Amino acid sequence: MRRNSPYTLLIIFFAVSCGTSYQATTLTYEGYRIEKSAAADSSLVKMLQPYAATLNITMNKVIGFSNSNLFAKQPESGLGNFMADAIKLMAEKKFGKKVDAGFVNQGGIRSYISKGNITVGKIFELMPFDNLVVLQELKGSILQQFLDKTAADGGWPVSVGVTMGIKNKKAIQVQIGGKAIDPEATYIIANSDYVANGGSDCEMLRRIPKQDKGYLMRDALIDYVTTFTKQGIPVDYTIENRVVYVVD
Secondary structure (H helix, E strand, O other): OOOOOHHHHHHHHHHHHOOOOOOOOOOOOOOOOOOOOOOOOHHHHHHHHHHHHHHHHHHOOEEEEEOOOEOOOOOOOHHHHHHHHHHHHHHHHHHOOOOOEEEOOHHHOOOOEOOEEEEHHHHHHHOOOOOEEEEEEEEHHHHHHHHHHHHHOOOOOEOOOEEEEEEOOEEEEEEEOOEEOOOOOEEEEEEEHHHHOOHHHOHHHHOOOOEEEEEEHHHHHHHHHHHHHHOOOOOOOOOOOOEEEOOO
């Protein structure tokens, strides 16, 4: 980082105070390497130490346990099933209404869960973005378009109660709650505000009203893991053929 000299600051002060405006004609950049060999600023380290200690305590807090390694895979994975179920079930509790389906953007999964203790920090690694859980009421025809998009991507995590096949990058044989999807029916889905606002090329969702309670997806995951711990059971998820590739 390059610092301005006192003389540069003085020139800027007079330029501003006199009402004179200047416009840059050229820009130059200089790169710096950040390496372990660089000396630490002892005063800065001392200032941050209390905050770092508190942060470490929070992030290292154990909230659950898993007997298996959970990774993100397509078209379906144990990790994806866990996350989608968390979004659906915790949304039902937070919003106080039945949710037909919960979804997680496959590209938004940024880590995995290792066998052993699950910490708050691990959930932050899994879902580092401050995305919110939102509800939307969709016509079955719009939901089909959304599922086609997930199919074109190779399959996104879907919650319990949803099954579908992927063929020619389209969602086929879709069932919601054990029944074939109805183009004219209305379904309540839980999703991230990022996707609901049209992210990941989900333009079909952007104009549909959203219900928002300021509930982070990350907090939904933490709360869901905690429910397992309160029941004395581990977080173990397997593939259940919620999403499958269909081959002739």
